[in-house]
Amino acid sequence: MVKGDNRYAIVTRSLELIKDEILSSIGNKKVLIKPNIVLADCAACITHVDAMRAVLDFISPHVKSQILIAESSVQNTMEGFRYNNYMRLEKEYNTRIMDLNTDAFQYRYVLGLDNKPSRIRIINTLLDPDLYVISVARMKTHNYVFVTLSIKNVIMASPLNDYKVNDKGLMHQASPARHDLLHYNMFHMGQEVFPDLAVIDGFVGIEGNGPAWGSPIASHVALAGRDAVAVDVTATRVMGFDPKIVNYLNAMADAGMGQGDPAKIEVLGAPVEKCVTKYKPNERMAELYKLT
Numbered sequence: 001m002v003k004g005d006n007r008y009a010i011v012t013r014s015l016e017l018i019k020d021e022i023l024s025s026i027g028n029k030k031v032l033i034k035p036n037i038v039l040a041d042c043a044a045c046i047t048h049v050d051a052m053r054a055v056l057d058f059i060s061p062h063v064k065s066q067i068l069i070a071e072s073s074v075q076n077t078m079e080g081f082r083y084n085n086y087m088r089l090e091k092e093y094n095t096r097i098m099d100l101n102t103d104a105f106q107y108r109y110v111l112g113l114d115n116k117p118s119r120i121r122i123i124n125t126l127l128d129p130d131l132y133v134i135s136v137a138r139m140k141t142h143n144y145v146f147v148t149l150s151i152k153n154v155i156m157a158s159p160l161n162d163y164k165v166n167d168k169g170l171m172h173q174a175s176p177a178r179h180d181l182l183h184y185n186m187f188h189m190g191q192e193v194f195p196d197l198a199v200i201d202g203f204v205g206i207e208g209n210g211p212a213w214g215s216p217i218a219s220h221v222a223l224a225g226r227d228a229v230a231v232d233v234t235a236t237r238v239m240g241f242d243p244k245i246v247n248y249l250n251a252m253a254d255a256g257m258g259q260g261d262p263a264k265i266e267v268l269g270a271p272v273e274k275c276v277t278k279y280k281p282n283e284r285m286a287e288l289y290k291l292t
Helices: 007-016 017-025 051-063 075-083 149-155 165-171 180-188 228-238 247-254 282-286
Strands: 029-033 065-073 095-099 105-111 119-122 133-140 197-207 217-223
Touching: 007 017, 007 051, 007 197, 007 282, 017 051, 017 075, 029 051, 051 065, 051 133, 051 197, 065 075, 075 095, 095 165, 105 165, 105 180, 119 165, 133 149, 133 228, 149 180, 149 247, 165 180, 180 247, 197 228, 217 228
Parallel strands: 029 065, 029 133, 065 095, 133 197
Antiparallel strands: 105 119, 197 217
16 A cells, blocks of 8 residues: 555555565466446546556566456446547557447346346456456445445446446345345355456545545545455545445455455555545445444
8 A cells, every 4th residue: 555646656656565466466367457437427436547557557568468458337438438548548558448348248146126036147258267357446435335446346347238238237226225235246246256456546536425426535545455355445444434334345354255354454555544534425325324
């Protein structure tokens, strides 16, 4: 974790602190970098292109094959890439930009209303076990699961939105609740779709009614780690929240998918207590968790 006054610099430094661990984990796998592009015209809630450049500058010299930059947005994905200056990355690096919503899919099942199974289309590319997935997420609050960070960025890209029917809604079919179905369905889907490297750009995050309708907040921090659960738990603490209230992170930690105990998470760089910026929760979550 690194704190500073330049987005590109702090993302780069957060990666450099664990360089050997990252490079040894990639091996000969193809690399997919997953930004977070929620709404095409909401620049404040989208992974900044400078954070992507920091990751590409770090990774590119060590990867021989073409790097895939891919997203599955709720709106027109390619419009989001163009609107936020991503297309130039194809000229600057050996990369290909892809709309995952145009990919083939496989069927899986998630829990729906009354705990009945719902068939859901999951994008093929994200089910590839030979793909090294880097999640480059923005630090944001959320209206169903409290926070959206590196893990949710990848898992919620996996349901197909063919621009006629959006299967992402099948992950959470009821009104927000403390034990919302989305927590369980992300835990369930995380058995197959999960980031290999978590990068969080908290230089300017979103507080309040995130993930797309909140307010920008400057926290000037970046995090990176191979254990996405540990990274997201630490980011939740940096936002001023108790990670114990984030059910999907607790479930993943309990299942051995990552370290969820802050006392057992080794943080290199800046200490957590010097990086905390108290975010306002989404108003729905504030009411449910009695934080008002």
